[in-house]
Amino acid sequence: MAGRINDEDVKAVRDAVPIDAVVSEYLQLRNAGGGNLKGLCPFHDEKSPSFQVSPSKGFFHCFGCQEGGDTITFVMKIDHLTFSEAVERLAGQAGITLRYEEGGYNPSHQRGERIRLVEAHKIAADWYAEQLATSPEADTGRQFLAERGFDQAAAQHFSVGYSPQGWDHLTRFLRGKGFTDKELILSGLSQEGRRGPIDRFRGRLMWPIRDIGGDVVGFGARKLYEADNGPKYLNTPDTAIYKKSQVLYGIDLAKKDIAKSSRAVVVEGYTDVMACHLAGVTTAIATCGTAFGGDHIKILRRLLMDNGSARVIFTFDGDAAGQKAALRAFEDDQKFAAETYIAIAPDGMDPCDLRLAKGDEAVADLVEPRTPLFEFALRQIVSRYDLDTPAGRASALDEAAPIVARIKNSGAQHEVAVQLAGMLGILDTQFVVKRVAQLARWARDRGGKGPAPERQHQSGRYAGPPQPATPRGPALNLRNPVFATERELLKLALQRPELVSPAFDAYGVDEFTAPPYAAVRQAILDAGGAEPGVADPQDYLVRVREAAPDDAVRAMVTELAVEAIMLHKGVKGVDEVYAGAQLVTVRRRAVERRIRDITGRLTRLGAHGDPAELAAVQNELWVLQQYDQTLREHGAAAL
Secondary structure, three states, rough: OOOOOHHHHHHHHHOOOOOOOHHHHOOOOOEEEEEEEEOOOOOOOOOOOOEEEEEEOOEEEOOOOOOOOHHOOOHHHHHHHOOOHHHHHHHHHHHOOOOEEEEEEHHHHHOOOHHHHHHHHHHHHHHHHHHHHOOHHHHHHHHHHHOOOOHHHHHHHHOOOOEEOOOOOOHHHHHHHOOOOOHHHOOOEEEEEEOEEEHHHHOOEEEEEEEOOEEEEEEEEEEOOOOOOOOOOOEEOOOOOOHEEEOEEEEEHHHHHHHHHHHEEEEHHHHHHHHHHHHHOOOOOOOOOOOHHHHHHHHHHHHHOOOOOEEEEEOOOOOOOHHHHHHHHHHHHHHHEEEEEOOHHHHHHHHHHHHHHHHHHHHHOOOOOOOEHHHHHHHHHHHOOOOHHHHHHHHHHHHHHHHHHHHOOOHHHHHHHHHHHHHOOOOOHHHHHHHHHHHHHHHHHHHHOOOOHHHHHOOOOOOOOOOOOOOOOOOOOOOOOHHHHHHHHHHHHHHHHHHOHHHHHHHHHHHHHHHHHHHHHHHHHHHHOOHHHHHHHHHHHHHHHHHOOOOHHHHHHHEEEOOOOOOOOOOOOOOOHHHHHHOOOOOOOOHHHHHHHHHHHHHHHHHHHOHHHHHHHHHHHHHHHHHHHHHHHHHHHHO
């Protein structure tokens, strides 16, 4: 096992890698005001962005699901890494060599499993690419690419490679790089043979599959030889780093242009992605041996930010299989806020064939949005019924009407209902319009809590909007001015410690009446107080989070560290005056509570209490009353 990473090196990694740069590799961020950025949370489904990043603090927090933390925490959660693995990955990006407490520098065999598997894939990808470029045996692969319009430069751009036909060429090469047989099997690059591990991919053209962060996590391998009895395409099996339902080929190349243009083009194969990109359609991506599904949608939604003007264009072959794939994609259509379209090339050609036959312009023209996916789905449904009979028209309406009711835009919904009446040959268009409106209303009224009455129809399904995540931790009524002010003071202590120090560190935990806020105050106290945060804000926040007793308090710390400071009407900005007002308000309320307690105690003592005790209590009450008056007259200067 690896030793504990040196604390100074962990801090160096945090300081060296900006959190917004890391998060931007996974989702689109926009200005949220106050120096913060916002985007759709990658950890839960949401319609509007509640995920905020504070570059100055080095923290993120989701106000929907309460996930939060620093750069290391984000990488741990998004890629399912251990703490050490996340630090090692970020250190590699920053060029920082890590030291371990148990001595020496980090030898390769001590790295976390995921880091090792990713490294094996990177080395394998480079090796495969070298084979394609230089090996005489790879001429078959080079010819395959050339016949599809891809030259050596295109192969290099997409890191396409070749796996030799021998049993264990790659396996022996990776062993020479220090990888164990167990690691090679776990990676999916090798498989068990009669006499030990052998190469999984042999005599195939190799496409490296990268995750959204750019790491090679798997391969797609195309058969080249008739003697190969395997499938036409062979993909990496599911491993610790590769899940075919959670990766999109080309996402590493396309993500920036998808976010920039609010547009994504979904094609069916690796060569189609290559053809699109080379034709200037740099937002093209493809699934890897599986149907387009919910996990793929989550990846795209984070990049598209659910922009109402966003477009997702699906390209499918015109054959029956392609039409079936299009209808499958439509089942998930309502998980997008983006408008979805379908593009079918003439003569059933895919983008790769189309580029060969008609050039780059034809590919670019193909993916221009034309036919909404819902319209395509309706035509496919209607075509299955005999519309010459009343029963056929009624059955088609029963199946198609729920589809129209799911259309997001109410104006478009009405228009398509009229179109549906025309498709069915129903002269009474208002009957169809009312039918659709009734289904939409039922679905809306039920709020997604159960099926509408028409759910029994074969394809007419309504899932409803996702229910909001259950908030964690005690609920607080922020309309209560006491709680609201305590919250603002804690935000200042975490975000702007220079404005409240050293006065804040003299505040007792009992001066915060909301239990969650008292717990945060205790965490700040346990971390050494707010004053050290003036010199090193990021390290201070890390220490406060580490001092939190549980995940609920830790989440509250992150939330308060990221949430914008709420300025009252007439207040110009966050400055010493504003901070002083919060300090004074919280302190005066604590003093007032103490005065009430002592007044009650005096009442209980009455005239028959011990004279010495009575005098002491009366003196304490007088001191507190004088202090309260001083605070009222002099404000923060009296603290």
